[in-house]
Amino acid sequence: MTGSQRPPSKFVAAISQIQEMIKADRIRPGDKLPSERELSERLSIGRSSVREALRALELLGLIETRRGEGTFLRDFQDHQLVPLISTFIFNDDQKKEHVQDMKAILEMGCLAILAKRPDFKNNAISLQADFHELMDAAGNSLLKKIWLIISDYAGTSREQDRERLNELLMGFMKNNPS
Amino acid sequence: MTGSQRPPSKFVAAISQIQEMIKADRIRPGDKLPSERELSERLSIGRSSVREALRALELLGLIETRRGEGTFLRDFQDHQLVPLISTFIFNDDQKKEHVQDMKAILEMGCLAILAKRPDFKNNAISLQADFHELMDAAGNSLLKKIWLIISDYAGTSREQDRERLNELLMGFMKNNPS
DNA sequence: TTCATTCAAGTGGTCTGACCACAAGATTTA
DNA sequence: TAAATCTTGTGGTCAGACCACTTGAATGAA
DSSP states (O other): OOOOOOOOOHHHHHHHHHHHHHHHTTOOTTOBOOOHHHHHHHHTSOHHHHHHHHHHHHHTTSEEEETTTEEEEOOSSOOTHHHHHHHHHTTOHHHHHHHHHHHHHHHHHHHHHHHTSTTIIIIIOOTTOOHHHHHHHHTOHHHHHHHHHHHHHHTOOHHHHHHHHHHHHHHHHHHSOO | OOOOOOOOOHHHHHHHHHHHHHHHTTOOTTOEEOOHHHHHHHHTSOHHHHHHHHHHHHHTTSEEEETTTEEEEOOGGGOTHHHHHHHHHTTSOOOHHHHHHHHHHHHHHHHHHHHTSTTIIIIIOOTTOOHHHHHHHHTOHHHHHHHHHHHHHHTOOHHHHHHHHHHHHHHHHHHSOO
16 A cells, blocks of 8 residues: 555644644643643543653743643743753754854844944944844844844853954944945 | 752653763764663663653654654754744744845855855856755755745745845845955 | 631652554564 | 565553642631
8 A cells, every 4th residue: 555654643743733722722821731631631642642742842942831730831932942952963063063153144134134224333233232132123033033042052152242243343334334 | 848949850851861871872863772661771760751751852853763663863954943943933923024034134144155165156156046055055054944944934936036146146246356 | 707737639740561553684484 | 585474672652550749628726
């Protein structure tokens, strides 16, 4: 027989279903999810599989689990997956470079956005500024979120960031004289 | 009693231990990890907990699981983590503009990488090229991955992409005369 | 009443043992 | 030799049993 691709594992299916449930039931960050046992019943899968799904989501920082209380939807702010994955990344220097480059690209992009503004030189950018503020100023939340994640992976210090920012700014001033 | 912080859950501990084991045993991408049952024994924790850890790692794209064969360490390059996080990131962030800007930033970054190469003008970039090829040429898998996802969300056509690429190239040529 | 104590129910955390589905190699058989 | 068949080892899943913890209700003492 051909074409009989086996279905995705239960725990992967569970993740999707849980996400759908979150949307359908309008569960918001901070709200409580159904208990593992209830999920198990509603999704008709064993509790173990539910747990595997929940543990994975937890590791991603999408949910939070409190023993004796329940499982709660979380805001994406503090993703713990970063330190975790970075240890894996550290095995490979090339990948580390990629992360660094990626970060630089995002930062350049941030500056490019700001540079289009008339008040670019005046207030928004002082040499005391750091990218957290600049990202806010740029007003692209998507950019900022991704930058935050990448920054975490990159693992550079605030000082290093600031130094490079200065360098970048110098370059910008030169290429974009007002 | 105060200050009795309870230990991290088994499955979190398992993740760390598995990581250490990978390092200690010099397991490289593509290699096989010990079986779940063996891990269970070696780490002295139940197989369920081992599985919760492995499932989480799998969702992060750090390992790959093949039924009947085993569990294998994976190259970080194909981490599914990015698409995963992205679905979440895009949740509250439907701002189309942000996505477009983000895409442009990534593409500029790609060009910037290529521009540093001596053969920039010669072969790598022809006006027939599109960003798929350019991203490959840039050689930053992380960049490409994120770009692909963003592109997906941006929903622009290949033609639109090519047009903008041409515009960008023009600008680049102007600002970076060889 | 009011406050503290106790208790019961619900929840996540973990383990065990049992199957199933699958892949690969060894073994048997034609 | 070549095909068909075990056998073994692996992940996938489930059910049931405890444990640890939180909460709130029930209970009792002031």
